[in-house]
């Protein structure tokens with residue numbers, strides 16, 4: 001499938017909130033996302049679409065404060081997972097960050113999210129710390145780091 005990755009716009013907020021909630025179980029919500037898009041100079045939000053019909057396929061968001069950056073969210077819609085699209089998104093964002101002279105990239109991931117853990121390890125992220133009770137349900141997060 002041919003994909004297009006583009007900057008997220010305000011018109012994309014409903015589909016992102018919907019997919020944040022169904023895939024991640026939580027979302028920043030309309031107002032915070034609007035603020036992120038319009039007011040936060042460190043925030044870069046992207047959408048991945050099917051090039052043929054513009055169907056929403058996935059999302060990645062980062063905060064960039066070179067030489068540091070943080071992945072806030074990355075996901076592929078459940079119907080399309082394990083078909084290489086997460087890798088397309090990750091390859092894209094790594095190139096974007098390198099172009100912004102980022103050398104250290106971090107993210108948090110649930111310790112129980114084994115598919116995401118496997119995904120990040122494949123990309124060379126290593127666990128550097130545990131963030132205790134990071135999530136609303138009290139679950140710990142692994143802080144993972146990759147040098148670009």
Ligand SMILES: CC(C)(COP(=O)(O)OP(=O)(O)OC[C@H]1O[C@@H](n2cnc3c(N)ncnc32)[C@H](O)[C@@H]1OP(=O)(O)O)[C@@H](O)C(=O)NCCC(=O)NCCS
Nearest residue numbers: 074075076081082083084085086087109115116118119122
């Ligand atoms: C994590 C995620 C983005 C990966 O996207 P994807 O399109 O499914 O991944 P890909 O098909 O590109 O797979 C790349 C690698 O990820 C790992 N991986 C992906 N899905 C996996 C699964 N279900 N089980 C184990 N490893 C998996 C594998 O290492 C895979 O490499 P391989 O194909 O050589 O085995 C996707 O599964 C997702 O959206 N998950 C739900 C949201 C989420 O957990 N996001 C991260 C929050 S921190």
